[in-house]
Amino acid sequence: MKILVCLKRVVDYNVRIRVKPDASGVVTDGVKMSINPFDEIALEEALRIREAGDAQEVIALSIGDADCQQQLRTGLAMGADRAILVGTDTAIEPLTAARAILEIIKREEPGLVILGKQAIDDDCNQTGQMLAALWDRPQATFASKLQLAGDKATITREVDAGLEQIEVDLPAVITTDLRLNEPRYVKLPDIMKAKKKPLESLSLGELGVTETLGLQIEDYASPPERAKGIMVGDVTELLSTLRDKDLIG
């Protein structure tokens, strides 16, 4: 079995996001970029499945501009066997990403496709579900545990009500939640080795996918700031402030 893993290049989660003064986007110049944290978890899970002998090959896929090669190289250093970059210079939305991933699926025929539950830039939380719909296959979103048994998988999902378990037939789409695993660190020799691993590039157009956007982003704004708060000296003062605001009895 092959496993396809999606790696999106995003602004690192530690970066403090600033909106550009002209409202046209957020500042990304000179900002640290990383693999979307949920996608790192997706890759780690795929590697563990391969290491357990349940998969033979792990393929990392990214859609975006040429800079995404950096994140793919990191993915290869973590242990992916090869990488595919689907090139596009314009920002794409989840439905387009799902269409592109589907084209790669048709070529590679993976048994599992693992994505992050959400990209921490657009926070859409859509691509995996859309892909599963277009592919007409099962989806198991927000996975915190994945167990394979032959041509089936049992997944524990983190839902608002608690932990849900579902069983799916393979091939299937999985999206990761934070508690699925703890991704490994990349070691220096692996970075060297990763340089020799295959990285194939093709364009969205070559896959027959168009970039047209269904939604238009009109502007970007900073969130409203909360009014400056106060510091209290002790519990008595805390409780009397809360009583004054009628927040406790």
Add this chain to the structure above:
Amino acid sequence: MSKVLILAEHDGSALNASTAKCVSCAADMGSDSIDIAVLAAQTDGIAAEAAALTGVTQVLSVERPENAAPLAAVIAPQLVALAADYDYVLAPSTTFGKDVLPRAAALAGVPQVSDIMEVAGPRRFKRPIYAGNAIITVSVPEGSKIFATVRIASSRAAPAANEAAPITAADINASLPAHTRFVGLQAGGGDRPDLQTARRVVSGGRALGSSDNFDLIYGLADKLAAGVGASRAAVDAGYVPNDMQVGQTGKIIAPDLYLAFGISGAIQHLTGIKDAGTIVAVNKDPDAPIFEVADIGLVGDLFEVIPEIERALGG
């Protein structure tokens, strides 16, 4: 004429409070009619609750044994079949809505607007990106059906109506897949107020140090009739179950009062409480970032402060 269809969320017997929030979001869109789709194994009680919300035109009830569990692969094709005559299809931005709606949108071949926090016009919406550190206004071109999830912490709940809307049994001709099967649900929670709708929430972070120590948080919450939340660090450390996590990847909440004990205030956590009325932070580090957003801050050791609050509250 614009028609809205809302996918009801429920637990098999009762309507989830998030549905009423979608109704008020639909009303903000200036729509001419608001219908609610209830897909369940037994719809009666749920449909009656939905029909009793102000602003609802009609409830469509789809009763099938396959709808006993909330499986996206099963619900999405039915929703798309129902959606044929509607301009907008809404679902709450809960784990249920997030799972089902993108699958339905893709089946319908259209993009989705996630997490509407404000309706800026008939086809214009504000939504948060980058964990709420930027807000974008997105518009959907005329002629395309709109699939969207509603950020429930940003919406009011539609109140109960004087007169109930009609309930219609809908017949759907959709073939449902058997490739996805429900195994079980291990409910967290208990009988404390629901985190997502509680008016007061008490939260604890890594500083609690153990699940036994978390009893301090539960004790205070019970005194205040509050729901209980936690930071991701507290969940990861195994002090509390995952459904208590507040933040970018947990629950987004908007209680009137939020009390954070031993939580540093990482942006991913703050995203979850931006809409809270009053934020109180207790932390022993005066430089903790949580104090930058707190309305009321107290520098102190939670292991001393919580018992002191309890004594002062008495009874």
